[in-house]
Amino acid sequence: MIKIISAIFMIIFSTSLYSDEVDFNIDKYSMEAKKSNKHIILFLHKDNCGFCERMSFTLEEDKLSKAIKKDFILLDINRDDDEIVSYQDFKGSNAKFLKALGVNFYPLLMFINPKSNKIIYTISGYKDSDKVLVVLDYIKSNSYTKMTLEEFEDRLFFNE
Numbered sequence: 001m002i003k004i005i006s007a008i009f010m011i012i013f014s015t016s017l018y019s020d021e022v023d024f025n026i027d028k029y030s031m032e033a034k035k036s037n038k039h040i041i042l043f044l045h046k047d048n049c050g051f052c053e054r055m056s057f058t059l060e061e062d063k064l065s066k067a068i069k070k071d072f073i074l075l076d077i078n079r080d081d082d083e084i085v086s087y088q089d090f091k092g093s094n095a096k097f098l099k100a101l102g103v104n105f106y107p108l109l110m111f112i113n114p115k116s117n118k119i120i121y122t123i124s125g126y127k128d129s130d131k132v133l134v135v136l137d138y139i140k141s142n143s144y145t146k147m148t149l150e151e152f153e154d155r156l157f158f159n160e
Contacts, residue, residue, distance in 0.1 A: 021084065024075055024077060024083060024084070025087075026075065026087040026112070026117075027088065027117060030112060030117040038071055039072050039112060039140065040072065040112040040114065041068065041073070041110070041112075042108075042109070042110040043059060043109055044079070044101075044103055044106065044108040045106050045107040045108070046078060046079040047078065047079075047080040051107055051125065052107040055109075058127070063129065063133070064136075067133060071136065071140045072136065077098070079103075080094070085097040107126060108122060108123065109135075110122050120139070120144055121139060121149075134153060135149065137152075
């Protein structure tokens with residue numbers, strides 16, 4: 001009987017140990033991104049948000065989805081999910097992570113530079129696939145280090 005109680009206690013205890021596992025260790029993804037020369041995209045959203053849902057569908061569109069898979073690592077973080085995020089000195093729930101980032105508007109796409117592991121660019125609100133593709137080009141070409149997105153778009157427009 002004591003063995004059975006001990007076994008049950010061990011199962012319960014080991015389950016509680018693993019409940020604090022990190023679902024999104026952004027620092028590890030950043031190391032992977034650095035090796036593969038890809039930027040990280042954090043897709044930050046919440047439940048019951050029509051624009052978030054539209055953005056989710058847009059990110060799944062074939063052309064956009066292929067561009068993301070080719071040059072980026074996409075992490076889907078829903079404020080309302082019970083997951084644990086780890087990034088630099090932070091470790092906590094999705095909601096606390098987004099609060100620590102100062103996020104109060106959804107949806108949001110945040111881009112992280114793989115070399116510095118720092119947030120380098122943010123898109124707030126719903127954007128159609130054409131707009132997101134332009135931003136992807138802006139980020140993957142590292143143009144964000146030299147010019148604004150508007151300047152980048154002007155150059156694209158004049159080069160067409």
